[in-house]
Amino acid sequence: MSRPNSAVTGVVMMARATGSSTQDRSIPEVARILAERVMRIPRQDTYMWVYGAYGLLHLFRATQDQRYLDFYLEHFPPGDNPFDTHLYHATGDRKYVAGVEERGAELLSEERRDREGAVLDPSGRYTVDVFCGPFTLPLICGHLLNDHRYFDEAARVMEIFRGYLEDPATGVWYSRWGHSMHSNRPNPGLWARGNGWLIDAWGRAMHLWDRSHPAYDDIFAAWTRICKGVAAFQTPSGLYRQLLDRPDCFEEASGTGLFSCGFGYGVINGTLGGEFADIAYRGCRGLEGLVDEVGNIHNVSTYAGGYNYERQYYSCGRFNDPHGDGTALGAFAAVMELAEKKPFNATEPDEKPVIVTAYIPDCISNYPAKLKFSDELTPPMLKRTLELDALPEHDVTGGTVMGLLHHSDVHRDRESLDHARALLAEGGDRLDDVVGWHLHAELAHRDTPGALPDGLIQSVDQKIEAMARDRTGVFLDDAGGYRVETLASWLPLLALCGAASGQRRYFDEACTQLFGHQRWLEEPESGLWYSAYGRGAHRRRVTPGLWTLGNAYVLSGIVGLLEHLPTDHPQYVDVICALRCLAHRVTARMPVADPFPQLLNGQMSNFCIASTALYSSAIGRATVARWIPATFWAGSGGAVWVMGPEIQDDGTIGFSSLQTGGLDRVEDYAEHRADNDPAALGFILSSLAFMSLCMKEGLDQHIIDRRLGAR
Structure with a gap:
């Protein structure tokens, strides 16, 4: 008209x-x-x-x-x-x-x-x-x-x-x-x-x-x-x-x-x-x-x-x-x-516009939140973590201990190292054997590089011997299937055993588990991983939803393996490629101004601090080690920035997914989370530590651009 x-x-x-x-x-x-x-x-x-x-x-x-x-x-x-x-x-x-x-x-x-x-x-x-x-x-x-x-x-x-x-x-x-x-x-x-x-x-x-x-x-x-x-x-x-x-x-x-x-x-x-x-x-x-x-x-x-x-x-x-x-x-x-x-x-236009944003009461201007860096966010997170007298109830992967260890590694802080040791001594018995062994091995490695606690190698060998496997040698979980949590502790534990013993069989076993689980859990088109196969209502298929925390577990596990995997191992390049591929796929789905959602395939809108922090930590570690391009620092640093508004000065944090996946329905993840969950503190400490290290080593995004620019 x-x-x-x-x-x-x-x-x-x-x-x-x-x-x-x-x-x-x-x-x-x-x-x-x-x-x-x-x-x-x-x-x-x-x-x-x-x-x-x-x-x-x-x-x-x-x-x-x-x-x-x-x-x-x-x-x-x-x-x-x-x-x-x-x-x-x-x-x-x-x-x-x-x-x-x-x-x-x-x-x-x-x-x-x-x-x-x-x-x-x-x-x-x-x-x-x-x-x-x-x-x-x-x-x-x-x-x-x-x-x-x-x-x-x-x-x-x-x-x-x-x-x-x-x-x-x-x-x-x-x-x-x-x-x-x-x-x-x-x-x-x-x-x-x-x-x-x-x-x-x-x-x-x-x-x-x-x-x-x-x-x-x-x-x-x-x-x-x-x-x-x-x-x-x-x-x-x-x-x-x-x-x-x-x-x-x-x-x-x-x-x-x-x-x-x-x-x-x-x-x-x-x-x-x-x-x-x-x-x-x-x-x-x-x-x-x-x-x-x-x-x-x-x-x-x-x-x-x-x-x-x-x-x-x-x-x-x-x-x-x-x-x-x-x-x-x-x-x-x-x-x-x-x-x-x-x-x-x-x-006149032929159609009305489609509004995709939600009205926010009493919001006169929605300025992007002030960017906070690791030096501003670390003190409240460290203080709250040091005040813990036991491992948090929902911490099933030892993230609290690892966060304290990573903070100690980067900042040479003896107090955080001692507190990690105390928390593990007090509550380590309730953790899964493999998770506990991994944490004890990490502590021993900090005391004496290459050392392991007495008897740990024998315990690991007995566990490996007793593990149920499929016909290709891949570990089966308690339901006879496969889940990403298996890799979070097994991969770094096997790598530490290989480094301490000098025996390649541990690295071979780690690669068997990584690539075996990849065949069962990776979604071929997106390159992202499902959290489980063969659980609950899904005995002969993957469980629905590309769980973000599960993908972060895989990234973290691969990095833990690479920290000790010999460069002349026949599958070293394959592991590097697996890391880079998954890092690209997850980073591509990172929101610009918010933490990651619980699921990466657009089926959920709940933010998850735990997955954002663990992803950031893994990317930061891999960037510092030069296993992925330095430009991935945008992922590590960006994840910290979007977490910033969810971290208060008193150490209070936003919502996190609970730390086990493989749920029957996508809708179940909506309630599968906790507000201000202390189990996420360790993941956050790790991410802040490695953001700080990236900055110290000149891996700031703009520094990188200046090196490449001015053609």
């Missing part, structure tokens, strides 16, 4: 996710409601809060409502920044860019460049975030100073960045090149907000190009190409998906806002054809469907992009994430100004 652009001032609104009644609202009304919430948010020293303030400047330009300009000037006095391009864009007053000559000189003298002269980000990568500055700032400087050197700079940066980041099939850009696991290629995923930064910045600045510059035609062809490429992905609701080309990805607010803002200003400034006006309008109508009656906004992508796996983008949707505030305000403002200056026929 087509109608004149006056529809911008009086259109429909759908029922809100908060349960409020349906009401008709106009774009200016929705913009006002959103702006009022933004102005109530306490100031934060983050670019996200600042971008919300930029959105208010857009709204001032469109409405001339002095409240919005006053708010910005109160928080950002002009004297503090002699080159404020946002104030200049909002007011047209050149006094706000009086420092253009100094800023321009800084830009041209920037030394953080690649061998072709393109400015890189601080870690030596090509990123859309950085590109928006080195490309648009020269346009502003060149226009204000009438100096072609700046247009030359912009043309060079465009050519180089486009060569690295543009997807030739769609014309849309990747968000980063040369980051983390992707040191020599783009990070996967055509991320909406990454492209939105480009469209928004260019829409406000592309008209400043000097038409006499020799690169003018090529630059505008590239500008038109990316705009058409992005517009092709607009959904029937008017929104754009978090990953533009993935139909199963959620419809996202901030990217949509940036697209509509850039398209709108592009039409206003004459750098885009009139057809983009309606595209911008439909984006705003879609955004309206994400904003409720008090200005809350749904479906906002949190944090930055450039993830190692496309799957990680799917976990980023947030309610009232501040990335949505300024971006949506900019869109509304641009379309309001567009309707006033260049009337157009507007068509």
